[in-house]
Amino acid sequence: MTSKERQMKGKKGQITGKEWPLYEVFIRSKNGLAHKHVGSVHATDSTTALEAARDVYTRRQEGISLWVVPSREITASDPEDEGMLFEPAKDKIYRHPTFYKIPKDVEYM
Amino acid sequence: MTKSGKPKSTTAMTESITGKDSPEAKAFQKKIDADITIEPKDWMPEAYRHTLIRQMSQHAHSEIVGMLPEGNWIGRAPSLRRKMILLAKVQDEAGHGLYLYSATETLGISRDQMIEQLHSGSAKYSSIFNYPTLTWADMGAIGWLVDGAAIMNQVPLCRTSFGPYARAMVRICKEESFHQRQGYEIMIAMAHGSPAQKVMAQSAIDRWWWPSLMMFGPPDADSPHSAQSLKWKIKRTSNDTLRQKFIDVTVPQAEFLGLEVPDPDLKWNKKRDHYDFGEIDWDEFYQVISGNGPCNKERLDARIKAWEDGKWVRDAALAYEQKKQAAAA
Ligand SMILES: [Fe+2]
Ligand SMILES: [Fe+2]
Numbered sequence: 001m002t003s004k005e006r007q008m009k010g011k012k013g014q015i016t017g018k019e020w021p022l023y024e025v026f027i028r029s030k031n032g033l034a035h036k037h038v039g040s041v042h043a044t045d046s047t048t049a050l051e052a053a054r055d056v057y058t059r060r061q062e063g064i065s066l067w068v069v070p071s072r073e074i075t076a077s078d079p080e081d082e083g084m085l086f087e088p089a090k091d092k093i094y095r096h097p098t099f100y101k102i103p104k105d106v107e108y109m
Numbered sequence: 110m111t112k113s114g115k116p117k118s119t120t121a122m123t124e125s126i127t128g129k130d131s132p133e134a135k136a137f138q139k140k141i142d143a144d145i146t147i148e149p150k151d152w153m154p155e156a157y158r159h160t161l162i163r164q165m166s167q168h169a170h171s172e173i174v175g176m177l178p179e180g181n182w183i184g185r186a187p188s189l190r191r192k193m194i195l196l197a198k199v200q201d202e203a204g205h206g207l208y209l210y211s212a213t214e215t216l217g218i219s220r221d222q223m224i225e226q227l228h229s230g231s232a233k234y235s236s237i238f239n240y241p242t243l244t245w246a247d248m249g250a251i252g253w254l255v256d257g258a259a260i261m262n263q264v265p266l267c268r269t270s271f272g273p274y275a276r277a278m279v280r281i282c283k284e285e286s287f288h289q290r291q292g293y294e295i296m297i298a299m300a301h302g303s304p305a306q307k308v309m310a311q312s313a314i315d316r317w318w319w320p321s322l323m324m325f326g327p328p329d330a331d332s333p334h335s336a337q338s339l340k341w342k343i344k345r346t347s348n349d350t351l352r353q354k355f356i357d358v359t360v361p362q363a364e365f366l367g368l369e370v371p372d373p374d375l376k377w378n379k380k381r382d383h384y385d386f387g388e389i390d391w392d393e394f395y396q397v398i399s400g401n402g403p404c405n406k407e408r409l410d411a412r413i414k415a416w417e418d419g420k421w422v423r424d425a426a427l428a429y430e431q432k433k434q435a436a437a438a
Contacts, residue, residue: 019221020427022214039277040211042220044430056207059200060284079151 022071023049025056027063035067046070129154141342146272149215157341160334161271162216163232164343166223169209171235173227174408176202178242179251187245194291195248201288205281212273228413236394237320239402246299246306250313252292254321254359260285261355262325265345274343293362300366314363315371322386323394325352331391356384 020042026035038057043049049068058066077085093099102109133152140147147153176199183199186192210220226232237255242248263285266278299310326332326348338344356375363370374387396402 018423018427019219020423038280039208040214041207044426045433048426056204059197059204076150079148 020044023053023068024071024074025049025053026067026069027057028065029063031064035065038062040071041068043068138340141270141340144342146275147270148272156337157343158216160338160341160343161274162213162218164338165209165213165216165274166218166226167233167235169206169213169223170227170232171238172202172206172209174234174238174412175255176206177408177411178238178240178404179248181242182245182248185245186248191248191295198252198288198291201284205284208277208280209274212277215273224416228409228416230400230409233398235324236397236402237324238408239397239405240316240320241404243316244309244313246295246309246313247317249292249295249299249310250317252288252290253296253362254292254314254317255324256285256288256292257359258321258324258355260289261351265351268342268345270342296366296368300368310366311368314368318371319389319393320397322352322356322389323391325349325355327391327394353383356386360384 021044022040023043023046024040025038027038028035041049041052041056043052046068050066053066053068057063089095134154137147137153137157147157179195179199179202183192183195186195210223213223214220223232227234237258242251260282263278263282267275267282269275269278296310296313299306299313301307302310326335329335329347329349332348335344335347339347360370360375372387374385376385377383378385397405400406
């Protein structure tokens, strides 16, 4: 069984098996930076997931803020759709400033 | 060389590489060759997935079982400073185990399945943790030699081809360095201490030296999974290369301590620019791996007992959550 199948087994937010549900952990290392994915923990609810994430992932002041998200709530794009999703942007080089030639004498642009 | 206890699964992997020439498999190897990291949802050969599950879960189990020999000394640390340090180190090892279980789960195996495999004996852990910790000097030797060898093994894994594994290894490597340094600091204190302490320090290196060299795994010629793992960049450096590197950096550290490395054949080879060293007793290695080490039973019993003793906590937390959800429905 893949992790996807396993995660989809239960209804939203519902515990089915004997194993505690999985939560993905995100840490903001300091103000001004976005939260970044670091791993996951098992917990029965989001409060204990936060506590576990704090114990497992921040033993050396790695962060000042934590997010935990039930893994089954994450919808991810399929790697097979990578081309379809992201390649159309490839030939649109006119979306980048370097596409345009501006005379040297023009300043501040 | 006898290999009485050697596991027999050496051909299982090669057999399971079916469809090696399929377009997907070719595209996969091309990505690997171009150093493009493989992520959990990407297509991968089943044998790659299985090799990773085996290696990563074994690595996770080693971190977890590895807490036991050192946990044994937390209550008997000689000072509050040493006790705090040892406690922090053992907590780190728990963390390492958890990072690695979490990374392995992305391959589709559940944590309970992995723990089941450890307890049933179908998954292995590093044989080094089946040796006893007899004196406080063993805490020094473990940090210095065992964590030292682990670092040598783990640094190349920060570039392993599977993304979650590589990222977990980066975190782990950042944390390991303190483990080795605190161990060496203990060795300095013991080696420069009373005559009795010096004897303890020497006895520790005598007992831990050879098992530490075995941590790099069998010689390349006898390492069944190595070639494929190197091709897949699961492994980045061969066992013998890492072992030699470890010996070369560690021998001068032993000399600094004024301790003897228990190998009469050890000597610097100017031509090779490496230390030559004596024959490793691989029979012992295979014996310990297959369950006949001094502490195999004790270690597994301790893990199983911890799991069983914790069952009511796991059940109670689940029951409480189910009750809350029922009330909210
Ligand atoms: Fe570790
Ligand atoms: Fe360590």
